[in-house]
Structures are given as structure tokens and as C-alpha cells.
Amino acid sequence: xxxxxxxxxxxxxxxxxxxxxxxxxxxxxxxxxxxxxxxxxxxxxxxxxxxxxxxxxxxxxxxxxxxxxxxxxxxxxxxxxxxxxxxxxxxxxxxxxxxxxxxxxxxxxxxxxxxxxxxxxxxxxxxxxxxxxxxxxxxxxxxxxxxxxxxxxxxxxxxxxxxxxxxxxxxxxxxxxxxxxxxxxxxxxxxxxxxxxxxxxxxxxxxxxxxxxxxxxxxxxxxxxxxxxxxxxxxxxxxxxxxxxxxxxxxxxxxxxxxxxxxxxxxxxxxxxxxxxxxxxxxxxxxxxxxxxxxxxxxxxxxxxxxxxxxxxxxxxxxxxxxxxxxxxxxxxxxxxxxxxxxxxxxxxxxxxxx
Numbered sequence: 309x310x311x312x313x314x315x316x317x318x319x320x321x322x323x324x325x326x327x328x329x330x331x332x333x334x335x336x337x338x339x340x341x342x343x344x345x346x347x348x349x350x351x352x353x354x355x356x357x358x359x360x361x362x363x364x365x366x367x368x369x370x371x372x373x374x375x376x377x378x379x380x381x382x383x384x385x386x387x388x389x390x391x392x393x394x395x396x397x398x399x400x401x402x403x404x405x406x407x408x409x410x411x412x413x414x415x416x417x418x419x420x421x422x423x424x425x426x427x428x429x430x431x432x433x434x435x436x437x438x439x440x441x442x443x444x445x446x447x448x449x450x451x452x453x454x455x456x457x458x459x460x461x462x463x464x465x466x467x468x469x470x471x472x473x474x475x476x477x478x479x480x481x482x483x484x485x486x487x488x489x490x491x492x493x494x495x496x497x498x499x500x501x502x503x504x505x506x507x508x509x510x511x512x513x514x515x516x517x518x519x520x521x522x523x524x525x526x527x528x529x530x531x532x533x534x535x536x537x538x539x540x541x542x543x544x545x546x547x548x549x550x551x552x553x554x555x556x557x558x559x560x561x562x563x564x565x566x567x568x569x570x571x572x573x574x575x576x577x578x579x580x581x582x583x584x585x586x587x588x589x590x591x592x593x594x595x596x597x598x599x600x601x602x603x604x605x606x607x608x609x610x611x612x613x614x615x616x617x618x619x620x621x622x623x624x625x626x627x628x629x630x631x632x633x634x635x636x637x638x639x640x641x642x643x644x645x646x647x648x649x650x651x652x653x654x655x656x657x658x659x660x661x662x663x
Contacts, residue, residue, distance in 0.1 A: 341500060341501075342428050342429055342432065342499060342501060342504060343501050343504075344501050344503035344504050344507075346428045347388070347424050347425060347428050347504060347507065348385060348388040348389050349385070350381060350382070350385050352424050352427070352428070353381050353384055353385055353388075353420060353424055354381060355424075355427065356420050356421075356423040356424035356427055357377070357381065357420055357423075359423050359427065360416075360419055360420055360423045360528075361374070369415070369416050370416055372416075373416040373417070380417070381420075384417055384420065384421070388421070388507070391503070391506070393421070393507070393510065394510075395414075395418055395421075395510055395511060395513075395514035396414065396415045396417065396418055397514075398412035398413060398414055398514070398515070398524060398526075399412070399413040399414075400412055400413075401413065409525055410525065411524075411525050411526045412515065412524035412525060412526045412527070413526055414514075414524075414526070414527060418511075418514075419527075419528070421507075421511070422511065422527050422528045422529045423528055425504075425507065425508065425511065425529055426528050426529055426531075426532050428504075429495075429498075429499060429504070429532070430532050432498050432499070433498065433532065433535070433536055433539070434446075436498075436539065437535060437539055437542070438539070438542045438543070438546060440456060440542075440554060440555040440556065441535060441538075441539070441542055441555075441556050441557075442456070442555065442556065442557045443531070443534070443535060443556070443557045443558040444531035444532070444534075444535065444558075445535070450557060450607040450608060453555055453557045453606070453607055454606060454607050454608075454609050454611070454616065456555050457474075457555055457562055457564070457604065457606055457611060458611055458616065460553035460555065460564040461474070461564055461600050461604070461611060461613075463553065464552075464553050464564045464565055464566050465566065465600060465613075466566075468600075468613045470566050471566060471599055471600070471601070472564060472565070472566050472599065472600045473564070473565060473566070473567075473568045473571055473597055473598065473599050473600070474562050474563065474564045474571075474597065474598060474599075474600070474604045474606075475562065475563045475564075475565075475571040475572075475574060475575070475595075475596075475597050476560070476561075476562050476594070476595070476596050476597075476598070476604065476605070476606065477560070477561055477562075477575075477578065477590055477591075477594065477595050478559060478560050478590070478591040478594035478595070479538075479559035479582065479588050479589070479590060479591060480588070480589045480590065480591040480592070482534070482558070482559035482588065483522060483523055483524075483525055483530065483534065483559075484521065484522045485521060485522065485587065485588050485589070486521065486522060486523045486533065486534070486537050487520065487521055487586070487587050488509075488512045488513065488520045488521065489520060490537070490586060490587065491512065491523075491533055491536065491537055492505070492508070492509060492512065494536050494537065494539075494540065495508060495533075495536060508529075511527075511529055512533075534558060534559075537586065538556065538558075538559065538586075540585060540586060541556070541561070541578075541581065541582065541586065542554075542556060544578075544581050544585075545561075545563070545578075549574060549577060549578075551563045551574070552565075553565060557607055560606070560607065562604070562606060568597060571597050572597065575590075575595060578590065600612065600613055601613060605619060
């Protein structure tokens with residue numbers, strides 16, 4: 309068997325590993341207390357408005373709220389302070405990006421509440437997240453995740469002197485499957501203020517209260533909640549399974565190793581942990597092991613030993629949609645890949661469409 313860099317012994321002991329939940333770890337940090345005053349004060353709500361409204365003031369609902377901004381914020385402050393705040397129903401619509409997704413759009417009032425919650429509690433959780441969690445975090449993102457995987461591949465493959473493989477997994481219907489009570493239990497480990505917990509519960513129960521499952525795409529709180537929930541998987545992967553070359557972006561995660569058997573032996577413990585602890589399932593059609601030479605498809609890019617290219621679907625979408633409004637974004641995508649030729653073609657297509 310190929311040497312596995314301090315991880316290969318898993319194949320011999322994997323079946324005996326316990327599904328340890330990080331709830332067993334120390335819980336409260338006395339130096340990071342957050343109170344309801346950090347959320348309901350006029351100062352906090354004003355700051356949340358400024359963050360939320362940046363770049364959105366031309367939208368009709370945001371402009372309407374801004375007309376009577378002071379009175380609206382005072383009213384919101386009063387309802388939060390007197391525990392009379394109620395979350396309004398969502399506006400639902402579908403988008404294609406490229407696959408179809410249902411988005412839940414909250415009212416401006418509720419989105420300010422979402423923002424003020426995230427501003428107050430995110431620092432408590434972000435400092436606990438592993439380094440290689442890349443979704444919706446400062447100085448992270450898709451490009452950083454792809455760069456990190458590229459580094460893992462070079463390290464595991466000893467600069468391409470030996471074959472290296474990647475286990476790539478995806479969680480089935482992740483956002484729709486997050487359990488409210490499990491999530492609240494994880495949040496409660498680090499939030500002591502009962503008023504904050506009750507407000508978070510109100511936001512959670514604004515979506516699918518009848519099933520107690522799911523967090524809505526479109527809420528800024530959902531981005532943070534998604535990371536809190538899967539931090540348990542991150543901890544399991546790093547501390548229990550000892551995965552050295554592991555990275556995650558939302559519900560997509562990868563593990564690199566020169567030992568293919570080691571990666572194969574990871575699948576069932578991961579599946580069992582997700583089902584037993586988080587009530588989630590691996591997507592049956594999106595668990596695969598590929599060699600670096602075959603190409604690793606991750607976050608819109610395909611990584612190979614001598615080049616990182618754009619995914620074929622991404623290239624086709626760029627060619628079909630390129631115009632003067634999105635050309636800068638597409639050039640940014642190309643700049644993180646070996647894609648000079650396609651970037652020039654996309655520029656020409658965009659210029660031609662706007663000529």
C-alpha cells in the first residue's frame with residue numbers, strides 16, 4: 309500500500325472509530341459573552357441597516373423602508389426589546405444558477421434582524437471554525453478553496469512524484485435537511501443569553517416550522533447556520549478520522565491522499581456520522597474518488613497536475629451569457645485558472661453583443 313502520510317492507519321482501525329460529536333468539547337467561553345443589548349440597540353440596528361442596504365437602496369422595498377428609516381428602526385427596536393417581534397412570511401421564487409433553486413426573500417425589516425444577529429454572534433463561531441472551511445467567511449471563498457486543494461494535491465503527491473487521489477462528497481439537499489433542534493443545540497453551546505436564543509429560534513421557525521427542518525436560501529443567517537452545523541463534520545474529519553488534507557465549501561467537501569484504499573474506507577464512517585449525528589445523507593450520485601491526473605472538479609474549476617481549467621459547464625454559461633454587465637466577473641473567474649484563450653473569446657463575445 310502507498311504511504312499515507314500519517315493517515316494510512318485508518319484503513320485498519322476505521323471500523324472501530326466512534327462517532328464523537330463535538331458537543332463533548334468545552335462549551336462556553338467566558339471571554340466572549342454576547343447579550344441581547346448587542347442586538348436590539350438602535351446603534352446595532354443602524355449598523356445592521358448600513359451593512360444590509362449597501363448597494364441595495366435603488367430596490368423598491370429597500371427605498372420604501374428608507375423613506376421613514378428612523379421611525380422604522382425605532383419601531384423595530386421597540387418590538388425586539390419588548391419581545392413582540394414576529395417574523396413575516398417569505399416571498400418565494402425560483403432561480404437557475406445554473407440548477408434550479410427556490411429562494412426565500414424576507415422583508416426588509418426581517419433582513420435587518422438577520423443581519424444584526426449575524427453581526428453579533430458570527431465572531432463567536434468563526435474563531436472556532438477550522439482553517440479549511442471556505443464558505444461565506446472573510447478572506448476565504450471559492451478561489452481560496454481551489455488554491456488550498458491545489459496545495460494539498462502537490463503536498464500529498466510530493467510535487468507530482470507519486471499518484472494522488474481525491475475523495476469528493478456532496479450532502480443531499482443540505483439546506484432543506486438541517487434540523488432546527490440540532491442546530492439550536494449547537495448554537496446554545498456558545499450563546500448564553502436566553503433572549504438571543506429565543507430570537508434565533510424565531511428566525512429558524514419562520515421557515516418550515518411544521519417539519520422542524522430546513523434553513524432558507526436567501527437569508528444571511530442561513531450562511532452562518534450552515535457553517536455552524538457542518539463544523540461538526542469538520543471536527544469529526546480532522547480530530548476523529550485524522551484527515552490531513554481536508555477542505556469544505558458549504559456542503560461540498562474533499563479529502564486528498566496518495567492512498568486510494570484509505571479514501572475508500574472513509575466513506576462509510578462519514579456517511580454514518582452524518583446520518584447519526586446530523587441527520588444528513590451523502591448524495592448517492594456525488595461521492596467519487598478520482599486521481600489528480602483524471603481531473604478534480606471542485607467549485608467550478610477542474611484541477612490537474614499541470615493546469616487548472618474552468619469547468620465545461622462554466623465555460624458554456626460564460627459564452628451564452630457574457631455581456632458588458634457581467635464581463636468583469638467572468639474575467640475574475642478566468643484569472644484564477646489557465647484560461648487566457650477562453651477569457652479573450654468571452655471578451656469578444658461580450659463586446660459583440662453590446663456593439
